[in-house]
Amino acid sequence: MLKTLRFEPLKESHISAILEIEKETNAAPWSERSFRNELDHKYGVFLVGIEQAEVVAYGGVWLVIDEAHVTTVSVAPASRRQGIGQRLMCELLDRAKAAGMVCSTLEVRAGNEAAIYLYKKLGYDVVATRKGYYPDNKEDAVVMWLYNLDTWEPPRS
Ligand SMILES: CC(C)(COP(=O)(O)OP(=O)(O)OC[C@H]1O[C@@H](n2cnc3c(N)ncnc32)[C@H](O)[C@@H]1OP(=O)(O)O)[C@@H](O)C(=O)NCCC(=O)NCCS
Structure with missing residues (x-):
């Protein structure tokens, strides 16, 4: 049961907890420097989910002209399947929409x-595949787009 989940912009003090989750979560983990680049990013939104004073999730988008590019989204393994990933994505999309973005795109293995189901639930469609896109294991990337961000509303459940 999520009692105190809230989202706040990335701060320096979040980074060590994020790096711990990132190691467990991402086959090609982001470096500390990559996360630091998201601090106060002029054309980005990067949010951290906090539940009972612990970092449980993080994710970001870059705002590219009128497109919101999702750069990363992760929920700590012990906190999954409780709706946190969906709430995080909804926060990111709401903020991107408020910043004037009209569509959103991402790549996913x-x-x-799990991630593809989440994005479909939010309204993204699969539009292309990039063969062998990921250098660590040559896995294909699926390219997904949400075209109507300007009129987008979060799913009801
Ligand atoms: C993908 C990820 C962010 C989902 O986070 P989460 O908090 O567990 O997801 P939620 O509980 O908010 O689930 C929302 C929806 O996502 C889908 N979903 C999430 N996990 C799923 C799973 N294991 N299997 C199938 N569908 C899943 C479902 O549609 C779910 O809706 P439902 O509960 O009504 O069925 C999480 O699994 C994660 O951090 N994975 C590792 C990092 C990653 O892959 N990030 C994406 C990179 S592009």
């Missing part, structure tokens, strides 16, 4: 069913 073709075998990452």
Whole structure:
């Protein structure tokens, strides 16, 4: 049961907890420097989910002209399947929409069913595949787009 989940912009003090989650979560983990680049990013939004004073999730988008590019989204393994990933994505999309973005895109590993289901639930469609896109294991990337961000509303459940 999520009692105190809230989202706040990335701060320096979040980074060590994020790096711990990132190691467990991402086959090609972002470096500390990559996260630091997201601090106060002029054309980005990067949010951290906090539940009971612990970092449980993080994710970001870059605002590119009128497109919101999702750069990363992760929920700590012990906190999954409680709706946190969906709430995080909804926060990111709401903020991107408020910043004037009219569509959103992302790449996801073709075998990452959980993430693909999440993005489909939010309204993204699969539009292309990039063969062998990921250098660590040559896995294909699925390219997904949400075209109507300007009129987008979060799913009801
Ligand atoms: C993908 C990820 C962010 C989902 O976070 P989460 O908090 O567990 O997801 P939620 O509980 O908010 O689930 C929302 C929806 O996503 C889908 N979903 C999430 N996990 C799923 C799973 N294991 N299997 C199938 N569908 C899943 C479902 O549609 C779910 O809706 P439902 O509960 O009504 O069925 C999480 O699994 C994660 O951090 N994975 C590792 C990092 C990653 O792959 N990031 C994406 C990179 S592009």
